[in-house]
Amino acid sequence: MGMTMTQKILAAHAGLPSVEAGQLIEADLDLVLGNDITSPVAIKEMAKMHVEGVFDKDKIALVPDHFVPNKDIKSAEHCKCVREFACKHDITNYFEVGEMGIEHALLPEKGLTIAGDVIIGADSHTCTYGALGAFSTGVGSTDMAAGMATGKAWFKVPSAIKFNLVGKPSKWVSGKDVILHIIGMIGVDGALYKSMEFVGEGVANLSMDDRFTIANMAIEAGGKNGIFPVDDLTRAYMKEHSTREWVEYAADEDAVYDEEYTIDLASLRPTIAFPHLPENTKTIDEITEPIKIDQVVIGSCTNGRLDDLRIAAEIMKDKKIAKGIRCIVIPGTQKIYLQAMEEGLLRTFIEAGAVVSTPTCGPCLGGYMGVLAEGERCVSTTNRNFVGRMGHVNSEIYLASPAVAAASALTGVISAPKEEA
Numbered sequence: 001m002g003m004t005m006t007q008k009i010l011a012a013h014a015g016l017p018s019v020e021a022g023q024l025i026e027a028d029l030d031l032v033l034g035n036d037i038t039s040p041v042a043i044k045e046m047a048k049m050h051v052e053g054v055f056d057k058d059k060i061a062l063v064p065d066h067f068v069p070n071k072d073i074k075s076a077e078h079c080k081c082v083r084e085f086a087c088k089h090d091i092t093n094y095f096e097v098g099e100m101g102i103e104h105a106l107l108p109e110k111g112l113t114i115a116g117d118v119i120i121g122a123d124s125h126t127c128t129y130g131a132l133g134a135f136s137t138g139v140g141s142t143d144m145a146a147g148m149a150t151g152k153a154w155f156k157v158p159s160a161i162k163f164n165l166v167g168k169p170s171k172w173v174s175g176k177d178v179i180l181h182i183i184g185m186i187g188v189d190g191a192l193y194k195s196m197e198f199v200g201e202g203v204a205n206l207s208m209d210d211r212f213t214i215a216n217m218a219i220e221a222g223g224k225n226g227i228f229p230v231d232d233l234t235r236a237y238m239k240e241h242s243t244r245e246w247v248e249y250a251a252d253e254d255a256v257y258d259e260e261y262t263i264d265l266a267s268l269r270p271t272i273a274f275p276h277l278p279e280n281t282k283t284i285d286e287i288t289e290p291i292k293i294d295q296v297v298i299g300s301c302t303n304g305r306l307d308d309l310r311i312a313a314e315i316m317k318d319k320k321i322a323k324g325i326r327c328i329v330i331p332g333t334q335k336i337y338l339q340a341m342e343e344g345l346l347r348t349f350i351e352a353g354a355v356v357s358t359p360t361c362g363p364c365l366g367g368y369m370g371v372l373a374e375g376e377r378c379v380s381t382t383n384r385n386f387v388g389r390m391g392h393v394n395s396e397i398y399l400a401s402p403a404v405a406a407a408s409a410l411t412g413v414i415s416a417p418k419e420e421a
């Protein structure tokens with residue numbers, strides 16, 4: 001019986017000729033990731049193990065990004081804990097304020113994630129790196145602690161769903177619309193503990209930033225991981241960002257999938273997830289009454305990359321944000337921030353009436369830099385719209401692409417760019 005991409009990677013890292021869905025394995029890890037919320041818990045658990053040091057100081061990444069720069073004393077204490085641990089164990093990939101970024105935008109940019117890797121992170125959106133042909137998945141802080149100590153992790157080999165992408169998306173349709181469409185189609189538990197494998201000729205029409213966005217939100221469908229095959233675009237990205245040797249895996253022709261879906265990218269429309277679940281989707285054409293909003297957030301590990309900022313700036317250029325609307329733009333990393341500045345994107349946002357933040361996860365989880373009050377509505381390019389996710393339990397979050405978010409900021413109601421109206 002053939003294996004999927006994910007199963008081949010796991011078999012190689014478990015030292016086995018083959019694996020099958022449901023099998024329990026112990027796999028070697030190429031990278032263990034933690035942030036300022038999850039790492040302190042892992043560090044305390046690791047202390048209980050009484051181990052001498054970490055398994056490999058080069059294969060651990062610690063990225064304080066959720067409440068950084070620190071918003072209060074508690075967040076400062078969390079970051080101090082991480083900082084001291086990184087110093088004590090001489091962690092190579094510890095990223096302090098000034099060099100950090102949102103973890104899932106930063107690690108690929110730094111070349112720490114490549115095809116064929118097995119990566120765990122104490123953050124659910126670690127599945128982002130599947131865009132590069134890696135197996136990456138979120139784990140709890142205890143598993144992170146075990147991974148830092150031993151360089152290994154236990155997995156139940158997931159079964160898989162194949163998403164065959166065909167066609168080319170229209171101008172204002174991006175990876176965010178693709179994954180919101182899929183989640184709306186299969187539901188938030190439609191891929192529960194399964195590998196979501198995105199294949200087909202349509203993949204060539206998706207940028208790397210599109211692919212990162214799609215893989216990032218695999219967890220919103222319940223997926224264990226999302227993964228793309230390696231193509232010339234992937235190789236070019238890895239050559240630009242990494243000096244490590246990667247390994248490419250392709251699914252066998254007789255690989256077994258639980259379900260298969262074909263998605264025509266050309267038929268997709270700008271898609272919005274209404275409160276309070278990512279599966280509660282509507283296309284822009286299905287919105288029949290104006291939905292007034294109070295805030296727009298463009299950023300996060302889902303949509304804070306350069307392509308996202310370029311799209312938003314193209315729509316906002318020489319225009320003004322609607323009176324009374326707060327628009328917050330958050331570049332994903334310092335490098336993205338600098339490129340956006342050099343291209344004039346930040347000037348466009350500021351002249352339009354937006355504010356531009358240093359890289360942070362802040363508003364996505366209701367942390368800071370955009371917390372919602374009771375009764376407020378936000379259009380956000382983030383990944384979750386659960387009750388109370390961005391603030392008050394009686395606030396509402398509408399998940400959308402950077403194009404829809406930017407257009408909505410200009411009108412004060414949920415809108416598509418003019419060409420799509």
